[in-house]
Amino acid sequence: MGATPTPQGVNFALAAPTAESVELCLFDSTGQNEQQRLRLPACTDGIWHGLLPSGREGLVYGYRVHGPWAPHEGHRFNPAKLLLDPYAKEIVGRYNGSDLFLGHDPANPDQRDTRDNGTVALKGRVTTASRSDATPPGHARIAATDRVLYELHVRGQTRLHPGVPAALRGTYAGLAEPAVLDHLQRLGVTTLSLMPVQHRADEQRLLAMNLSNYWGYNTIGWFAPEARYWSGRPGTTPASEFRAMADAVHARGMELVIDVVYNHSAESDEAGPTLSMRGIDNALYYHLREDDRALYENWTGTGNCLNLREPRVLQLVMDSLRFWACEMGVDGFRFDLAPVLGRDAKTGFDARAPFFAAIAQDPVLSRTLLIAEPWDIGPGGYRLGEFPSGWLEWNDRYRDTQRGFWLRQGRDDASGLGDFAHRFTASSTQFAHHGRAPTASVNFITAHDGFTLRDLVSYEERHNLANGENNRDGHGHNLSNNCGVEGPSDDAGVLAKRSRLQRALLAVLLLSQGTPMLLAGDELGHSQQGNNNAYCQDNETTWLAWIGASDPASDMARTSDFVARLSALRREAPVLRSTRWWPADPPEGAPAIRWLRPDGQPMTPHDWHAGTALAILFDNNESAESKDAGAWLVLVNAGAETVNFTLPPGNWRHRFSTDPGHDHDASPQALGDAVEVSCSSIRIART
Template sequence: MHIRPGCAAALGATVSAEGVNFALFSAHATRVELCLFSPNGQTEQARLTLPEAEGGIWSGFVPGLKPGAVYGYRVHGPYEPEAGHRFNPNKLLIDPYARQVVGPLVWDDALMGHEVGHPRGDLSFDTRDSAPFVPKAVVCAALPPAAPGPRRPWDETVIYEAHVKGMTARHPAVPRGLRGTYQGLASQPVIDHLVRLGITAIELLPVHAFLDDRFLVAQGLRNYWGYQPIGFFAPEPRYGLSAPILEIRQMVERFHAAGIEVILDVVFNHSGESDETGPTLAFRGIDNSSYYRLTEDGRHYINDTGTGNTLNLSHPMMLRLAMDSLRYWVEQIGIDGFRFDLAATLARGKRGGFSPRAAFLSTLRQDPVLARVKLIAEPWDVGPGGYRLGEFPPPFAEWNDRYRDGVRRFWRGDGSRAELARRIVGSAEIFDVSGRLATTSVNFLSAHDGFTLQDVVSFVKKHNLPNGEGNRDGHSENLSDNFGIEGPSDDPAITAARAARKRAMLATLLLSQGTPMLLAGDEIGHSQRGNNNAYAQDNDTTWLDWAAADPDLVAFVARLTALRRAHPVLRQRRFLHSGLRAEDGLRDLVWRLPSGEEPKGPDWHAPGICCLGAELRVAAAAPCWGAAAAFLVLNPGGPTIMRLPEGRWRMMLDSADPLAPEAEFAAAETPVAAQSVQLFIAAAPEPVQERP
């Protein structure tokens, strides 16, 4: 086995007919060794020094090497933690550009660049070989370009946030050998369920290769959510069978064939290496001061993420890595979009402040590949000034936690009409800037982080003791209600009240302007037993309980998405501001009290919230026009009577009577049950047409 000068143009392992080119960026290394292993990753068979170093990129070409070769790196350089350098060639390192990894991470003190327990702490130097305990990279041939997906417009999008394993681990119709895998997720029973629900995009919790935190393993737990990445190209092997890359691509192809886009939750704000006391697995040992944001003393890590470190997206090579990864998942796997975890961190500049013109956001926006896919920001982090809702530039959509909180308060009975009104018409006061669309607001009632919808109506307190942190983790205020009994109840009155509240909240979500996101399991009534931070619960707590699924609730959600799909007035691209429509002199948005009158100042914040009506038409600012109109009635209080606007209305939905068929409603007033939502559509509207 020998090595000759290579090419620095393409980072990672690039296969050609003659062999494999290896390239790794490290600006401060003095030598880089390529280590080749046996196919099972157990035995190091060769150690070759990369002969070329050009602009900080070390490269070499190994003739005759084939796809499937297993490798890692050892990087030499100064071990000077107080200057930001933590090179230690005794530690085998994962290629950040690895397309596949093999072998588990086995926690051992040899993974640390310093001696654990040494009086000098992380300033000490550990000489043990970490290779037996580290996953290895695998050389992979490039895939042919992926076919484009459905490319659903935002105003037709309904997102379903799901976990690869949790979706199918207990699904009786999925073959046992496929449960919890990429293939199982894309099996026909799952696809049929999503199609029936009217889902157009499935958003997956992280599938980049990640690790199980040491403190979790010590307690017999695992990192279920996956927010501890150790590679940004390789799919997580635990969800694969024999060929994870091909399996995840086949999964995407199957979803596309069903008209469903695939969005990935990606974590570019930090890595799984933690702080200075953590393991040396990749970035830390390759070039610590380039890949991470460090404090002024150079020794410690800026921790805007709450995980111990923050990746340095201000550095051009870390930025390149992120962009290369995203393009790879789009072009070779077929991914249709990304949700960026703690996206405020990605938009922090060299000085640590947030900027909508940060290098990461600007580079994404101009990239010809990435600018055409869906981009969703989680618009906050735990760093200073980290809450940036509404401040991301187009074409980003954003998770809107103010929607979640406002809707939960309204239906719990301690919110306000004003807050609900802002949320159900797209949160225009937050997002209607810089030409952004009403679909920018990703509305949700629940997500992986927090209570499920079933738990929102069943628990007041969090019940996180199984996480092993003394119930100190997770949010303490969930804006939830237990209807008098904490947890499950057999009381028919409580069960009925909880069901009514869930239907009302789901109707609110799917009939609001903006882009709705449904948490997997909310449509079947799945509970996590009050655990609102189930990141370590890789078990029945998080795996969807299909055997206990509520078929009536599934049918109700399917009916809601069908109504949203059939009536574009419910999912407009332009914001509604009660603007006067030139064509007919009618306003595009009119709020109504039960009396039929419009609310005045005090009505918006009156104590004891009661019924509110919203009369909706095609936006005055929209490029099209039509006489279609909808009237939405939301009643968190007791039974009441709502006076309908003038005209002929057809009742399309009553959440209090979910099985009731559509019906013409000629009366001037409609009875509205407690804790319910009603939807009316104007009878025989004129077709939508372009404005003159």
């Protein structure tokens, strides 16, 4: 499929079974001037194809596809509109929001628009993307118990980084710079999770406001790296620079995961542009409404849904995934709105849908890291815990429970000790089935979608006016706590409380069972000024501010050091990152997790519904020769007052505290029979 260079020329192949004919259109190197049109001579099993003997790498091309115009029957063929090859590995041009891209007449949507858009349309460039030195995917895989995810945006991560050369800031090359990777390794990050890097098209509405889809969840090129993150250095291409960045990540022994969007395309709903698949074979590529096939199913909230029940569409997705794994050096994928990938209009979501079956049997993709965002907005769209064995899932219930426990005490929406304990031990209700491990739960406090950690303790309300939607967008219920002042404050008491809460949340994230995910910038105290939906803010709102990161006395540096020490503690304590489920009623002498009240007595059913403090005893009961011998104790106090804990029998030594100045001891001090834990704090001890 796509444009494939061979010794005999370039072979072109396009899936369009309903089309009547397909024209290959060749352009000059700028993509501005059409030079030739050639009909693809053959159609085999719905694939239009032909060999161009004179074709070479670097050739710029697009398609014009002929067929019926019958929107209410699902057909939107319009040869006046030049179409992008879905398999294009490099894309020329950028969608500008002009109505010249519309396949329909703007004044009469039931009619074709006859204006030619060839000059401005998106086009593909023929490339030879294969690499003989590609290491098989999975070579940088991290043990499930050791994995620490870090969600970042390629541009935002380095756009303001003083340690990155100015010409490389905000690019793939900038992310590969030693100053950037040094910082991530020092934090204890094992796995970089990049927000979308496949070629996108910004929505017309955003373009009209001089904004862009900064997050990138509006893909139109599933094989082409987003050129906006390319440095443009001579001798490089977006693909070669991305591959070099992947190599730099792997050289550190780290993994690279990319966020992918196969649930919808940038062509939006029936009023949207005709950029590629809509004009190639609309009825093949999209889920259309049964009652009126001029309309699209919209389980994504973005206007359309790709139909992975169609074998050719599934092939497109599988080919794209294999390309990124085998050619681009990617170790795994985070799937946006993943239930859509296993949906159809009649049966809804099915964890045994063709997409999941195809992944499971694929010798390459089955070995990559697979992470689902387990919800969409369709009927029955919330599917946490229902993805196949081997998959990880973003656990938003962990997020909400921890926020409710640490930030909302005394309010109606506070989380109790029972909920806290359930999420702390990896949400067994959702994940302890079909052989799934605790690491299937991707635990997070913050992610790209929502408040940053600093804003979570600085704002009660969203402040999204800059997005141009009258502050209606974004979550309205954030389970946040502004600590008495909305927004920035120089009150010492407010700042101390905010710092204490941030440290507690970071600590519980890295101490919980499951796979932790940090949001880029939380270790730096990054703020988006209360914007909890900054998807269209390509500016200082989302770019990480690194000024002060190198000053050991700065709050930024202290928080980064705090995270690094937490990660080191997590590596030191295998019981805190176990791949086994702790039994609820362990046999005598077996490894166990025990829940204790502050007075040292076992929790009773009543205790789970009252109070804000408890002790968690990881009683490993291993032999003295084991490096994991001994027990670990996690003391938790989410209340507003200091709590005195009676310690279980044993020679306990202090290992960590979220209290400022007590998070690290060169030689762990011995503890007595009791210890105090300050308000909104966690303390760790071991024997």
